[in-house]
Amino acid sequence: MPDAEQFISDFHAKNQASLDRHLVAFKAALAKETLDVVDFLRLAMKDAIESAEVAALWFADCEDLRMKIGFAEQCGGAAAHFHLIADRIAALGAEPFDPRGGGYSRFFGFLRSLQTPEERAAAGLVTLRTFNMGRLSVFADLCEARGDGETAAIFRDRIAADERRVFEAGWRLLIANGATEESQARGRRAAFRIVELAAEACDPLQLRKALPKRRSVPNPPAPAASS
Numbered sequence: 001m002p003d004a005e006q007f008i009s010d011f012h013a014k015n016q017a018s019l020d021r022h023l024v025a026f027k028a029a030l031a032k033e034t035l036d037v038v039d040f041l042r043l044a045m046k047d048a049i050e051s052a053e054v055a056a057l058w059f060a061d062c063e064d065l066r067m068k069i070g071f072a073e074q075c076g077g078a079a080a081h082f083h084l085i086a087d088r089i090a091a092l093g094a095e096p097f098d099p100r101g102g103g104y105s106r107f108f109g110f111l112r113s114l115q116t117p118e119e120r121a122a123a124g125l126v127t128l129r130t131f132n133m134g135r136l137s138v139f140a141d142l143c144e145a146r147g148d149g150e151t152a153a154i155f156r157d158r159i160a161a162d163e164r165r166v167f168e169a170g171w172r173l174l175i176a177n178g179a180t181e182e183s184q185a186r187g188r189r190a191a192f193r194i195v196e197l198a199a200e201a202c203d204p205l206q207l208r209k210a211l212p213k214r215r216s217v218p219n220p221p222a223p224a225a226s227s
Helices: 003-033 038-062 067-093 106-111 117-145 149-177 181-201 204-212
Strands: none
Touching: 003 149, 003 181, 003 204, 038 067, 038 117, 038 149, 038 181, 038 204, 067 117, 067 149, 106 117, 106 181, 117 149, 117 181, 149 181, 149 204
């Protein structure tokens, strides 16, 4: 049986390769759906509210004090991201957005079912955060391509930096809770399920479901006939 740190390095390297392929598909799906900067912000807002709710659920039944405080910090961080994104949406002149519209993602349904520290760390704090950092990088790149460096900086320098800190804390927690063969197997299975769900999250249909329906632009009135 590999030691905990080697176990994490091995499964994470394999998952990273799959996640990188999914992120290529994610970027292509965003382009296919012709989404704009406000749409990227709305997708990130849905991630923030789900991250806060998952952390709150895990906080309630967590026995490990260090992990419990970490979940509380994640709630606060996600709330800060929510306000940051909401302010940027308003600054861009778009309508307010309720991220609960369209229902919860399949990530949320899976994460809330996890019970052990190693499953929660492997799936929610390491693997999903890796995917989230990749999505934020895609958002930032596309914002810059559209000439919006300010929103790109929010994604890359503010939100992604916080996600990186959660990832690093999750890595340490997984080492602390992955000492046995059974715990390693549970962590590996949970992480792999996140990789599977990441592929589904890149589907254009899932992107459309997460966003409000676009309003059709009425045809302009015909010019009055000259007398």
